Amino acid sequence: MVFSYLVAAAAFLAPAHLPPPDSLALHREARSAQERFERSRVRHAPISWWSGSGPCDERVGRFCLRFGRESEEEEEDRPSWIPPPDAPEVLTARDDLIATLDEIAGLIPGDGWIAGQRVAYLAEVGRWDDALAAAAACQAEEGWCRGLEGIALHGLGRTLEAAQAFEAFMDSLDPEERDEWTDPGVLGGTEWRRHLGRMDHAQRAQEEERMWRLADPLFLLDGNPLWTEHLSRRVLAMTRETARNGHAMRWGRDMTELLVRYGPVVAYERTREPISYVGPPLVVGRYDPVPRNLMPSFEAIVDPAQSEARDWLTHQRRTISRHAPALARRIHAMDAQITRFREGDMLLVRVDWALTEPPVSLDASVQPLANGQGGAQEDGDPHETQPFPPDSLVAHLFLFDVETLERFEMESRIHDGMTRGSAVIRVPAGRYLLSIEGLDPQSRRAWRQRVGVEGRPAHRGVVTLSDLLLLEPLEAPAPDTPVPALDPELTRALSTLTVPPGPVEVLWEVYGLEGSDAELRFELRVEREGRSLLRRFGEAVRLLGGQDPLEVTWREGVPREEVAGGGPLRRSMVVDLSSLDPGEYELILSATPPGRTTVTTGLRVQVSEGGAISR
Secondary structure (H helix, E strand, O other), X not given: OOOHHHOHHHHHHOHHHOOOHHHHHHHHHHHHHHHHHHHHHHHOOOEOOOOOOOOOOEEEOOEEEOOOOOOHHHHHHOOOOOOOOOOHHHHHHHHHHHHHHHXXXXXXXOOHHHHHHHHHHHHHXXXXXXXXXXXXXXXXXXXXXXXXXXXXXXXXXXXXXXXXXXXXHHOOXXXXXXXXXXXXXXXXXXXXXXHHHOOOXXXXXXXXXXXXXXXXXXXXXXXXXXXHHHHHHHHHHHHHOOOOOOOOOOOOHHHHHHHHHHOOEEEEEEOOOOOOOOOOOOEEEEEOOOOEOOOOOXXXXXXXXXXXXXXXXXXXXXXXXXXXXXXXXXXXXXXXXXXXXXXXXXXXEEEEEEEOOOOOOOXXXXXEOHHHOXXXXXXXXXXXXXXXXXXXXXXXXXXXXXXXXXXXXXXXXXXXXXXXXXXXXXXXXXXXEEEXXXXXXXXXXXXXXXXXXXXXXXXXXXXXXXXXXXXXXXXXXOOXXXXXXXXXXXXXXXXXXXXXXXXXXXXXXXXXXXXXXXXXXXXXXXXXXXXXXXXXXXXXXXXXXXXXXXXXXXXEEOOHHHHHHHOOXXXXXXXXXXXXXXXXXXXXEEEEXXXXXXXXXXXXXXXXXXXXXXX
């Protein structure tokens, strides 16, 4: 323990620094009050139906960790368990404890242990302003008091100030302990630890900083709430090390690890003890169901430009760690169509997005507590849901250069109804992590999609194709209707790659045609995905029935005026998918200049059962 002066036992080992007798008596009184409360909390806890037998999802030291049985969809929809209201006896006991700690802290403000308990229990009931005032009144070692201040500032959503407070606290740690605190491996798992373990100290520090920056759950928010929540849990664990806990067990590294990974226990349940059992109560600790997995996959952190949307999913049943930013307690998935174009030597990225409507959620019934902890139900209907569409929304598009960590940002245009929008951003050709994010500050909900994107520099005279952009076709276009521009005012672009059977417009660009007046041969076809090699062979020799692929081929000349100065040839075509069965397909566009190699680009789409096209 770094701050040994916080422990009463350490005072006995150092008679020269023994506090005055009245201070020692007050310290013992505070400890007795804390122990009485924890006993009362367990004594009035509800009975759990878990017998303690059966397999564990994971063993962490002395503890058997089990995740909920629900699927990912059900877990987001309606968790199988939400923290019940505390018993009246527990509410009264906690109020008494806080009052006792307040009174004693006023008499001996230099007692760091009492200051820590005071901040911890105020945070437990969401009294963040009072917790900040308690940290400000702390007169123990400055570093410790700044760490307690960081807990309160993080809970208030003042992330930048919290980071500064924690940095001041970590300055008081020895180098080895500081390295342990900044290590993201405890949240990311074995692969992360192994990866960092192969580096020297300087490389490791640089890589850890890169990892934390990329794992920031919302670039829309000031600071990195994942980083401050991690440090907040670390300091909170120090307040628990010499205090009684609901399990009535000596604090150990396993309890610190669980707290750092999942946050504090928000509720306890007593198990039915066998008649022959002798010992402390058998207790089940429950974690907050609201926090989600905010750590990306190891592969996504190692090479973000190659990452896929699934590497950044937040709704997973089994996770190594869970967090919930104070200003965005829920982070939902976002539908998006991400399309890359070129503009000279620049990469132009267009994102058309739509908010996914969250299923019935219990966000409103869970009050945020310490470090993303939840557990006290607010007054009102426990099944009250948040409004959708949200009342307020801000949306931004971010591109992170994975080599330099330079960040590019563009505010997104929001279309009608606060549920969809589009953004276009121009960046130098390179390798990026893309993040499209929407935040509803009033309900503290967010939506995001993250994925890697790459754009190679252009080479003069080399013909290349853009990505394919799906549009809702015009109902009755005039024969001379121009191909639409790519600016955000183009609202016909789809925000999802799931389309109903029917017509859809496909837009693309061809580059490298300057100075050419030859004809181009185009081929656009639609192929079914997911067929085995054996089935493809059977269809080819007519042994098995197969759906005829959609295919169209045409030639057209290159208008000199359109591609003059290196400009692109922009084209679009309406494709009718009405004859396709539901399933996954690939749209493949090929372009063949005379005497040159064919270039292709493709897009996977999901054809749904039916219904109207959704933007």
